[in-house]
Structures are given as structure tokens and as C-alpha cells.
Amino acid sequence: MREINVKLITEEVRELCMEANTNLGEDVLQAFDRAMEKEESPLGLEILKELKENARIAKEERVAMCQDTGFAVVFVELGQDVHLIGGDLKEAIFEGVRQGYQDGYLRKSICHPFTRANTGDNTPAIIHTEIVSGDEVKITVAPKGGGSENMSRVIMLTPSDGVEGIKRYVLQRVKESGSNPCPPTIVGVGIGGTFEEAALLAKKSLLRPLGSKNPDLELDQLEFDLLTEINKLGIGPQGLGGRTTSLAVHILMMPCHIASFPLAVNIQCHAQRHKEAII
Numbered sequence: 001m002r003e004i005n006v007k008l009i010t011e012e013v014r015e016l017c018m019e020a021n022t023n024l025g026e027d028v029l030q031a032f033d034r035a036m037e038k039e040e041s042p043l044g045l046e047i048l049k050e051l052k053e054n055a056r057i058a059k060e061e062r063v064a065m066c067q068d069t070g071f072a073v074v075f076v077e078l079g080q081d082v083h084l085i086g087g088d089l090k091e092a093i094f095e096g097v098r099q100g101y102q103d104g105y106l107r108k109s110i111c112h113p114f115t116r117a118n119t120g121d122n123t124p125a126i127i128h129t130e131i132v133s134g135d136e137v138k139i140t141v142a143p144k145g146g147g148s149e150n151m152s153r154v155i156m157l158t159p160s161d162g163v164e165g166i167k168r169y170v171l172q173r174v175k176e177s178g179s180n181p182c183p184p185t186i187v188g189v190g191i192g193g194t195f196e197e198a199a200l201l202a203k204k205s206l207l208r209p210l211g212s213k214n215p216d217l218e219l220d221q222l223e224f225d226l227l228t229e230i231n232k233l234g235i236g237p238q239g240l241g242g243r244t245t246s247l248a249v250h251i252l253m254m255p256c257h258i259a260s261f262p263l264a265v266n267i268q269c270h271a272q273r274h275k276e277a278i279i
């Protein structure tokens with residue numbers, strides 16, 4: 001059994017909050033480049049260039065790439081041979097979020113749903129913990145902006161809706177979202193499981209590097225077909241027209257109940273932020 005002091009987790013979460021908000025992944029920058037090669041709208045092209053420039057400034061000056069620095073969503077893969085010492089895991093993560101948002105000058109965006117009073121330190125974080133084999137802890141911090149999260153949905157399709165039903169709903173969701181989620185977007189799709197698991201699958205699918213293939217060939221084809229149709233909608237970068245409405249569609253799927261067909265669409269804006277560390 002390996003002992004890990006939760007203070008290390010606080011330090012990592014603090015750093016990951018700042019890093020995720022200021023340093024856009026190389027895979028996203030490369031996806032911008034690929035989109036620029038295809039974008040026919042002059043305005044769309046200009047916006048894509050500005051998004052790259054924005055990412056460069058954010059990284060070099062270590063400032064947030066967007067004013068909405070998001071809800072701190074934290075994925076923890078906890079090795080079953082790890083014994084956490086020195087405190088409570090949840091509180092250690094919250095403390096890392098507090099410090100990261102304070103020290104990184106990141107906007108605190110979390111409030112009471114009724115009074116809208118700000119909690120003041122961007123906590124609580126949303127924590128998804130999974131027990132895995134091994135003696136390591138993997139932490140991924142994925143700040144999620146409100147604009148794109150607001151456009152996300154879970155729907156319980158009927159089994160007879162089939163793959164065509166998925167295509168119809170995803171396309172309709174992107175179309176209705178328009179410019180609200182700050183396109184170009186990444187469309188995370190969760191299929192199967194239960195109501196809540198479908199939503200988690202959709203969110204987890206966003207962690208896959210852009211430009212990578214889905215290991216399931218059938219889903220890979222579905223991702224390609226959906227992306228092709230989405231980019232015919234003409235919404236374009238920032239909703240001002242063009243063919244780059246989305247950079248990618250990512251799908252995760254699992255079995256579901258014989259009577260159910262859950263589908264979740266988690267839309268991610270171009271500020272595709274996530275960073276990870278292994279302790």
C-alpha cells in the first residue's frame with residue numbers, strides 16, 4: 001500500500017487549475033490549423049486566427065484564455081493500492097481549487113442557485129472519482145464554461161429511434177445552440193447507460209485528444225458523419241458564418257437497459273481546457 005499525503009493533491013489541483021485556464025492544448029491548436037485550411041468564410045478565418053493569437057497571449061502572459069474560467073470539474077482515478085493520508089480527499093481538492101483560482105487571478109463563477117450569491121472561491125468543485133488498479137492517483141482538471149454547458153442536454157430516446165435518432169437529435173442540438181456555446185465547438189456525445197451515466201460519458205468523451213480516432217470503428221464513422229453534417233449548418237466560428245461550426249464530435253457508449261436509449265450531448269466551446277497529472 002502506497003501512502004500519499006493529500007497535500008500533494010492540493011498542490012497538483014492548484015497548478016492544474018491555472019495551467020488548464022492559460023495553456024490551450026497542442027491538439028486544439030492543431031485543430032484550429034486544420035480548420036483554417038478548410039474555412040472559406042473570410043470572417044470565419046479571421047476569427048480562427050484570433051483564437052490562436054488569444055491562446056498564444058494567454059500562454060505567454062499566463063492569463064486566462066477566457067473570462068469565464070468555468071466550473072472546476074475534476075476527474076480522479078484513485079489506485080486501489082493507495083492509502084491517502086493527511087486529510088480528506090474532497091477537501092484537499094476544494095483547497096486546490098481555492099488556491100488555483102485565487103493565485104491564478106481566475107474568475108470565481110460559482111453561486112447559490114436561488115440567491116445567486118457567489119461562493120467566493122469557485123468551490124464546490126465537481127468531482128468524479130473512479131477506483132482503478134495500481135498505486136497512483138491521476139487527476140484531470142477540466143474547467144467548464146457556462147455558455148457551452150447551458151447548451152448541453154440529456155434525452156431519453158426510445159430504442160426504436162436507433163442511430164438515425166441520435167443523428168437527428170445531435171444535429172438539432174447544435175443547430176439550436178447557434179452561437180451560444182462560442183463555436184467552433186467540440187460535441188461530446190454519451191450513448192447508453194442510465195440518465196446520469198450518459199451525461200458523464202458525454203463529458204468524459206471531451207477529454208480525448210482532438211484529431212484522435214475513436215477506437216470503436218462504428219463510433220468513429222458516426223463521429224465523422226455527424227461532424228460532416230454539423231459543419232454544413234453554416235453557423236461557423238463565433239456563429240458568424242462559415243464551415244467550422246465544430247472541430248470534432250467525440251462519442252462514448254455503453255450498454256443500456258432494454259427499455260431505454262439514453263443520449264447526452266455535452267457541448268464544449270473552443271476553450272477546450274483540461275490538464276492532468278499523475279502522482
Ligand code: SF4
Nearest residue numbers: 066145147148182269
Ligand atoms: S462558452 Fe467557453 S469561450 Fe464562451 S464564454 Fe464560456 S468559457 Fe468562454
